Amino acid sequence: MSAAQQIRPKLAFYDVLDKPGGASVDDALARADRALEQHRGLALAEMSRLIRALELGAQSRRDQDAANVFQQSLDVLNLAGLYHPSICRVANSLCDLAERMKAAGRWDWPSVGVHVSSMRLLTDRADNSDPAVASVLRGLAEVVARFPEPGASPARQA
Amino acid sequence: MNSASLPSHLRINLEASVVLLIDSNPMTLEVMSAVFYGFGAKNRIKCMDLLEARHILAAQRIDLIFIDANFPNEGAFDFMRWLRREAPEPACFAPTILLTGHTTRSIVRKARDSGAHAVVAKPVTTGILLNRLAWIAHERRPFVNTEIYAGPDRRWKNEGAPIGENGRRANDPDEQAAEPQKDVVNV
Numbered sequence: 460m461s462a463a464q465q466i467r468p469k470l471a472f473y474d475v476l477d478k479p480g481g482a483s484v485d486d487a488l489a490r491a492d493r494a495l496e497q498h499r500g501l502a503l504a505e506m507s508r509l510i511r512a513l514e515l516g517a518q519s520r521r522d523q524d525a526a527n528v529f530q531q532s533l534d535v536l537n538l539a540g541l542y543h544p545s546i547c548r549v550a551n552s553l554c555d556l557a558e559r560m561k562a563a564g565r566w567d568w569p570s571v572g573v574h575v576s577s578m579r580l581l582t583d584r585a586d587n588s589d590p591a592v593a594s595v596l597r598g599l600a601e602v603v604a605r606f607p608e609p610g611a612s613p614a615r616q617a
Numbered sequence: 618m619n620s621a622s623l624p625s626h627l628r629i630n631l632e633a634s635v636v637l638l639i640d641s642n643p644m645t646l647e648v649m650s651a652v653f654y655g656f657g658a659k660n661r662i663k664c665m666d667l668l669e670a671r672h673i674l675a676a677q678r679i680d681l682i683f684i685d686a687n688f689p690n691e692g693a694f695d696f697m698r699w700l701r702r703e704a705p706e707p708a709c710f711a712p713t714i715l716l717t718g719h720t721t722r723s724i725v726r727k728a729r730d731s732g733a734h735a736v737v738a739k740p741v742t743t744g745i746l747l748n749r750l751a752w753i754a755h756e757r758r759p760f761v762n763t764e765i766y767a768g769p770d771r772r773w774k775n776e777g778a779p780i781g782e783n784g785r786r787a788n789d790p791d792e793q794a795a796e797p798q799k800d801v802v803n804v
Contacts, residue, residue, distance in 0.1 A: 464762040465770070468710040472634060472680045476754045481630025482657050484623045484747065491655030491743040498648045505644060536718045537645055537687060540739025547740040554719040587740070610723070 499542055506538045506546070510578050513553075517572040525566050529557040535578070545581045545592040549574055552599045559606035570602050623748050631658040631750075635678055637711075639664045639696075640685040649683060652743055656750070667696045674700070674708040681750070682713040686728060697731035701767035710760055712753045716741065732768025734758070 475481070482490070513531050516524030536550035553574040560566050577595050584592050636658045640646035643665065650661050662679075664670045667688060673679065682700075686693040693715065701709055715733035717724055728736040735749040758769040 466710075466760040466762065467757075468707060468760060470680070470707065470710060470712065470757075471678075472712050473754050473757050475630050475634060476627065476751060478630040478633075480632065481628045483625065484627045484629065484751070485625050487629055487656045488743050488747055490657075491652045491747070494651035494655040495648065495743060498644075498651060502644060502648065533687065533719055534642075536739060537642055537685075540718060540741055541645065541648055544740035551719055551739075555721065558721070608722075 495541065502538050502542050506535055506543065507582075509535045509538070510546075510575065513571075513575045513578070517568055517575050520568045525568075528571055529554055529561075532557060532574075543581075543585045544587045545585055545589070545596075546578050548587065548592075548596055549577045549581060549599060552596070552603055556603045556606065558609060559603065562609035563606050565606075567606075570605070573602060574599060623744075623751055627751065629657065629747070629751060629754075631656055631681075633660075634658055634680040635660040635662065636681045636683060637662045637664060637670065637673060637679045638683050639667065639670045639693075641665055641688050642685070645685065649685075652746065653683070655743070656747060667692050670696065671699065671704070674704055674711070679708060679711050682711050684713065684715055684733075686715055686717040686724070687719075691727070694727050694731050697733060697768075701732035714746070714749055714753075729771070730766060732766070734769050 481487075509531055513528065513535070516528060516531070532550045532553040536547055536554060539547035539550055553571065556570055556574060560570070577599060581592060581595060586592065631653075636653050638646060638649050638653065638661060640649060640663075646663050646665060650663050653661055658681075662673060664673060670684075674682075684693055684696065688696075697713070697715065700711065700713070703709075704711075713733045714735045714737060715728050715731060717728055717736060717738045720738045725736070725738075734753045737745060737749060760768065761770045
């Protein structure tokens with residue numbers, strides 16, 4: 460085993476808490492939240508467009524649509540990750556599902572469909588702590604668990 | 618300071634900091650740039666291309682890197698390896714926050730081993746991001762360089778080597794003398 464070399468660089472960034480001026484944490488957060496809000500309308504419109512594309516794919520059930528599900532869900536996740544925590548969690552679940560189904564070699568459109576329907580269902584429920592959201596996420600986890608995790612040992616899959 | 622909350626009296630000054638934001642999605646890049654502007658970072662460089670990001674880091678001072686992990690072919694992790702292993706000083710030490718989207722066990726492991734100071738999984742809030750910024754500045758973690766890892770020390774509270782192992786750091790307490798302590802790993 461080789462020795463670990465340890466270095467203590469002096470970085471300007473380390474002084475951002477000690478420097479005079481700047482803003483209080485509360486002010487910085489309030490400004491950042493305002494900035495985030497300015498983009499909300501566009502972001503949610505784009506998210507809705509992406510969910511619609513997933514819906515169309517789940518309806519048509521074509522092979523080429525299956526190939527797009529992971530990326531479309533990831534795109535939803537990336538926007539929802541800033542504005543809509545519950546849809547973010549559903550999209551993460553759909554990404555998991557798409558990866559598992561692909562690895563298992565069996566694609567199941569109804570499992571995709573229930574995820575996409577859940578995105579629509581939770582559109583007005585962004586709060587992760589909402590019991591209804593938790594219930595939906597538990598149900599989706601059971602759907603995902605029907606497919607083994609890629610790379611998982613047979614014992615873990617059981 | 619712990620990583621869970623920030624005292625409201627704390628002040629943060631990013632006015633002179635140069636922040637490099639790297640994200641392949643133009644919309645989320647724009648949003649994150651606006652958020653960092655809200656935090657007080659006037660100097661922000663937006664970048665959608667990892668090769669361009671390397672050129673920027675080689676050419677100018679960057680105080681903080683914020684990178685989205687959502688690049689094709691795990692490009693963000695390759696970028697992190699280049700940053701810590703091959704980028705010139707002081708760029709190789711740049712504080713880095715890695716933002717992950719789809720979070721699997723494998724991605725969490727790769728993110729942890731990538732050499733980022735902090736890994737943040739979506740969904741994310743401005744509070745979480747500012748918390749991580751302040752935490753990085755407060756902790757001032759040393760860098761370690763080994764055959765298998767280069768980046769901020771993940772045993773950030775140096776309480777000695779893992780139990781039953783001889784420490785590899787010069788300042789690791791002697792195993793016999795040290796109290797049995799938990800090895801704290803942080804990403």
